[in-house]
Amino acid sequence: MFHTFTLKALACTTLFSLSLNATPLVTIANYGPHASLEKTIQGFREELAIQGFEDGKTIQIMESNVNFDQALIPQMLTKLQAQKPAVMLVMTTPVAEAAKHKIKTTPLVFADITDPVAAGLIPSSDQANSNISGASEKQDLTALLAFAERLLPNAKRVGILYATGEDNDKALLKMMEEATKAKDLELVAIGVDHARNVPMLMQKFKGKVDFIYVGTSGPIQPSLPAISSEAVRLHIPVINADSDAVKNNLVLASFGVSYEKIGQNAGKIAAQVLKGTEISKISPLNPRPQDHEGFISLKVLNDLKLELPKDLSQITVIK
Structure with a gap:
């Protein structure tokens, strides 16, 4: 490089x-x-x-x-x-x-x-x-969790990976802690010291979360293919901050700032x-608030045997 x-x-x-x-x-x-x-x-x-x-x-x-x-x-x-x-x-x-x-x-x-x-x-x-x-x-994580509730109405446990050495990730983690507490949801946060450890660390989510949120982390986002691959094996839906992964049917959904x-x-x-x-x-x-947008992959939704939300306002469905 x-x-x-x-x-x-x-x-x-x-x-x-x-x-x-x-x-x-x-x-x-x-x-x-x-x-x-x-x-x-x-x-x-x-x-x-x-x-x-x-x-x-x-x-x-x-x-x-x-x-x-x-x-x-x-x-x-x-x-x-x-x-x-x-x-x-x-x-x-x-x-x-x-x-x-x-x-x-x-x-x-x-x-x-x-x-x-x-x-x-x-x-x-x-x-x-x-x-x-x-x-x-700065993401509106309360709006994110409201989107997740529409998509996964039975979800009570949220998983998140964060880079331990990044101030940006620490800020995101703190915001997510506050947002999940306000929504009475359980947060399972796993620190990542190096991207190569992501597949191994993903195993810690097994049986402990109902979906994983991948935020705007510089170190974590490039690992999204590995996160997606492991999430498929674990049968855990993934919601990403950016929509490209949804358009490529890599994750179930995205919600975040454009x-x-x-x-x-x-x-x-x-x-x-x-x-x-x-x-x-x-x-x-x-x-x-209007700078946020939601996307859902219909293919991944069907693969996970989930139902499309009835309320699709401010959501784009990728077929």
């Missing part, structure tokens, strides 16, 4: 150098290639274009990622910062935390972060820091910076 990252950065640097004095540069520091993160970038680009900042015309955009190798994040940030961008999009908690400590002058816009306050990025959910603001992906919308929110903030507003004066944006 190091060579891929270097070549990509060099190619983008060459492109940028051709128009050094013509257009501002927007850099994107991403954790790794993943469907939800790519949707965020898509939404970010779309919103910038709507605001008059189109890649290759009025701005140049440079993307880089470290293929989920946290050790390479400082190097990526150094390379991107060396290009003197007008604004930098920093995606996921590990990247955003590293950028906040390392970069002090370039305006930073975070995205795909569950709780930026807990991560120490901003002082409060509606207040930017000196050089960072952004768009959180990642494209998160990207659009981040794009709104970046556009304000490009128009001259100090980022410290731009309030962070949080998802609204």
